[in-house]
Amino acid sequence: MAASMTSSPHPDFQYLKQKFCQDLEQHLSKIKGKKDIFIDHELMKPLDRMAGAALLKNNGVDKIFKLVSNQMATDGLEQRVYLTRPRMDSVKVITEHVNADKGQNHKRKYHIIFVPRRLHLCEMMLEYEGIHGDVTISEIEMHLIPLDRDILSLELPFFFRTLFLDQDETWLHTVARSIIGVQSLANTIPNVYCIGRRARMTFDLVNMMLGDARPDPDYTKSEIGSLVIIDRDVDYVTPLCSQVTYEGLLDDSFGIKCGFIEFGPEVTGKDQTAKLLLTSDDQIFEEVRNRHFSNVLGYLSEKAKSLQQDFDKRHTLQSVGDMKNFVSKELRGLKQQKTNLAYHIGACEQILMKKNKDDFEEYLQTEHSFLEGSSLRENITFVEELVQKQHSMIPTLKLFSLLSLTQDGVSSRDYKSLKTQFLHSHGFEQMLTFNNLNKLGMLTEQDQSGQISTPIGKMPSGVNLRRSSYRNLCKKLNLVPKTEDIDLKRPTNMAYVFSGAYSPLSCKLIEQVLNKEGFSGLEDITKYLTGDVYSRVEVRDHSRPKSAAAGPKLSKTVMVYFLGGCTYSEITALRFLGRIKGYRFIISTTSIINGSTLLNSVVEKSR
C-alpha cells in the first residue's frame, strides 16, 4: 500500500485511483446484466480522470448519460445506475425520472450510488418523493483526485459557497476522510498546522474519526512531514488578483477543468475544438507552466526551432536501421510535441489578443496600485469608469472587492456611490450578491466610528467578526517587495508570480509557519488574520543546528490543504518556495479556483 518513496519524490497517489476503480467495479459487477448509467454532470470530468469510460463498458454498462436537470429519460434498459454527488438537485432529477416511469407503469431497477457518501437529506428527499423503496442506495468513496504529480483535488466547486457563505459543515467530513486516506497511504503526518477556524474543525474531525483507540503512530515511517490546512477566508486577496503565470493565465482565459483544457477553433486553427490534458507529462507545458507570461513565448519559439531540427534529422539518416529507429522511437513523441506546441503557441496568441482588447494593462496597473496602496483616488475613478461603461460584471466586481480587501473596507461614501452605480449597470438583483460578499467579508463598508457596526445578535452567529487586515499583514510579511526590479526570468522572489507586485499572502503564511515550526513568535501576524490558528508539532526538524539529534527525522514533504480552493498562482508560488527552501509540496485543495470562479460561486443568479 505504501508508496515507493525512494524512487519518486512524492508519495504515490495513484493508489487512490486504483482504489476507486476497484470500488466502482465491485459495485457495478454486483448489478448483474446490462445497465445504463447516468452520471452527475459534476462528476463527469473527475470520473474521466479516475476511471474512464472503458472501465464502465467492461462492467456491463451499455450507455452513458449525463444527468442534467429537466431531462426526459423514459427509454433505455431495465436496469439503471445513477452515479451522483449527494446534492439535492441531482436527487430531484432522479426522482423525476423514477416517477415518470412509475406514471407509465414502467418497471425498472434503479441503483443510486452516491459519491463520496450518502447524506441524510438525500435519503429524506427520496423518501419524501415516495421512491425510497424503488431504489437501492449505496456509496463509493472518492476523495482526492490526483490531478498531477503534486496536485490533489476533491473537485468540489460548490465547497466554498457551502462552507464559507452558508456555513454548512457537511463537506468537512469529506475533507477529513481524505486526510485520513492520505495518512493511510503515507502514514500519520507528525506536524499539523491549522490556519483558520475551519481548518481546526477539520483537524478535530480527523482526530475524532480516528478515535483514541489507535496505537501511537510511528513517525519514523511518515512520508509527509507536515500538513498545513488553510482556510480560504484567510486570504481572499490572492485569488482576486489577475494571474500572470502561464498556467494561471490559461485558467483565467480558457478555464482548466480537472486538468483538462479545451481550446476553441481560434487556438487550434481548425474547425473542431481540441481537448488537452495539462500535466507534467506534457514536457513543453511542464517547462512553461510556472513561468511568468513574458517569459513563455520566447521559450516556445526556441522550442519550435529545436523541434524542427529534430525533425530535420530524418534527412540525415544513413541506414535503413537508423530510419526504423527514428520512426519507431522518436517520431511519435516529436509529433505529439509538435501538436502540443502548436496549441500552446495558439493559446498564447489568444491570451495576448484578449488582454489587449480588454485594456488589461490599465486593469493590471490599477490592481497593482491597490495592492501597493498608492494613488487610491485615481483607482477608484477607474473602477467607477468600468462600472459606468458596463464593463463585464465579474472583472469589475473583482476589482471592487480587491479595493475593499486592500483598504480593509471601502469608505462609506465610495461604497454607496459605487454600489448604486453598479446596481444601475448590472441590475438591482445584484444587491443579493453584495449581501453575500458582505457576509463573506470580501466587500465591506468601512465604519466611520471604526467599530464593528453590526450588533452581535444580528450577525449569523458563529461568524468571526474579526476581518483580516491586509495593510498590516502586508507590512509584516513584506508582501509587496520594495525593490522594483524582480527578475521574472530567473525568479528569486516569490512575488514574480504576480509580476513582482505582490507575493501571495497564503503562501507567505505557509512559509512562515514552516520556518518557525508553529505559531509562536508569529503573534503579531496571526492577530491580523481572520481565523484562529493551531498547531500540533510532534517531530522537530533535526537539520536545524539548535535541536537535538534524537528521534525520527522530519520528512521535507509538506502537504498544504486549501479549504475552499486555491489558484494556480498559489500552486506556482509554493513550487517556487519548495525549490528555494528544499521542501516538496503536495497541494491539496477542495477545487482549483480563480477570481472569476470564486466570485461566480457567490453571485446570485436570479435570472
Added chain:
Amino acid sequence: MRRLIPKLFHYKNSVLRRTTPLLFQPAGTCRHLMKYLNFIPNAPDPSRTSKVGPDAACAEWILKLGGAVRFEGDKEWIRNYNFLPSVMNPDYKPGLVLDEIDGSGTSVMWVGFLNLSIVPTMKREDKTPREMTEEIEMLRRLLLPFNLECYKSLDEKLSLLNRAIAVHDGNAIIATVLFLKRTVKASIFNLELQKRPAAINHYVNFLNMRQNYAELENVLGMLNRHEDAAMLKYKQAVVINDVGSKISALKTCYRAHFQSEPSLVNDAHMVQEHISILERQRPIEVVFGDSEFRSFNDADSAAEREGRTPMFKQHPRAASILNMPVITTLYYCCYYHTGLQELNEKQFVWTALSARSRLKQWNGVEELLTAKVRLILKIRSRSRLKQWNGVEELLTAKGWFGGTKSRAVIGFDRVCEVLNKTGAPRDVLTKYLNLIDSSDRRLQVAKKLKCHNVVVDTCVALKDRAQIIDYARKLPITSPDYAYAQNAIKSSVSDFCKLHLTTHTLKMPYKESEIYYCI
C-alpha cells in the same frame, strides 16, 4: 466477580475496535455516514474513565445506549442515566463495582433494531466476548436503516445534538435537528435551536434548499435576523416572471422588510428604484393580454411583432427591455425612441399620448443616473445609429457670450473610446481626438485607437521626431498613413533641424541611428 469486569471491558473494546476500523472499510459495506451518531455514544471516553474509574464509565456508557446496570451491593437495576447520581457528581469517589449489565435493547451499533430482545440479560457467564462480537457482526449485516427514534428524553436528544455539533459533521447535525423538530414542540425546538448557531445555520440551509420560505421567514424573524429576512423576501420577489406580480411583490417586500430597517436604508432606496424602473419599463414593453395596459397597443413588443415600424425592422431588438438594468434601459430608449423622433419624425406616427408618456418614462429613468453615464449612453446610441450630427450636438455647449464650444463632462478621451467601440469612422474619431487637451493623453488614446494621423500630428506638436520615426516603422509602407508620417518627418526635419539632408536619405527606410546623426 471483580475479575469479570475487565472481561466486560474486553467486550466493550471489541465493539469499539470494530467501530473504529469501520471508517477504513470500503464504502458501501457499512453506513458510516449515519454511523457517526451511533458512534458518538459508542465512543469510549478515556477522560471519563480516568476521572470516574472504569466501572462507572462503563455504566455511563451502557446507560447512554439504553441498557441497565446494577452495582455490586445494590439490589436495584439502574435504567436511567440520570439516576447515576454519584457518577454525574463531579466530586465522585471511585470505588463502585459493576455487578451486572443488561444490554437488552441497547443501541450498541444496532440502534433502533426492532424490539427484538437481542441480548438477553447479560450474565457475564452467558457469552464470551468472541461470541458477542460475532453476534454483533451478524446484526450489522441485518442492520436496518439507522434511526434516532430510540432517544426519548430531551436530554438525550440535546446531548446527541451537541455531540453532532461538536464533531462538525453537517450531515449528523441536520439529521438530529430534524429529529428534534419532529419530536418536540415548537417552543422547545426554537429555544434549543437559538442556543446553537451551527444548528441554526444548517436548519436555515435546509429550509432554503427545500424552498420552505414560510418557515424560513419565521426562523429568521425569531432570530432577529431582519437583514437576512429582507434579502430572502427580495430574492423571492425578483424571480417572479410576471411584471405586475413582481412589482407588487417588491412593494410588499419593501413595506414589510426594508422601510423600517435602519441598517437597510441604502438597500431600501435600491428596492424603490427597482420598483420604479420596472414601472417605467412595463408600458414600453407591454405584452398583449396584459389587460391593464391594453390601450397601449403600440408598445414595442407589439410594434416589433407586427413589423409596423421601420426602426425595429432595421435594428431588431436583442431582447425584451423588461428586467434590464437601468443603464441598458436608458440606452434602449436613446436608441429606439429619441433616435426615432429625430430621424423619422414624419414617417413614424406617434400618438400624442404614447409619445408623451414614453418621453416621461425615460426622462424619469434619466434622473437616476449621473450626468456622465447619461452622456456616455447618448453618445453610444447616436454613434451606433451613425448620427454624427447628433453626437456633435451632445458635445456642444453654448458659450457665455452666445458662441458655441465643445465640451464633454466625461472628457474627450472617453468620448473617443466610446465612439471607437461603437464603430465610428476615422474622421469622426480624429475630430474628437483633437479635442483632447493633454497631448500626452491624446497620443496615448490615438495610439490605442490606431488613429495614425493624430499620432503623427501630436508628435509633431510635441516636437518628438524620434517617436514619429519609431512609429512610422510599424506602419505598412503602402498605407497612406505611412506617407503621412514620412511627410511629417520630412517637414519636421526641415522645420526644426535645418540640417543638410539629402532627399535620398529621406526616401530610404529609416534607421534610427541615421536620423539621430542627421539631427
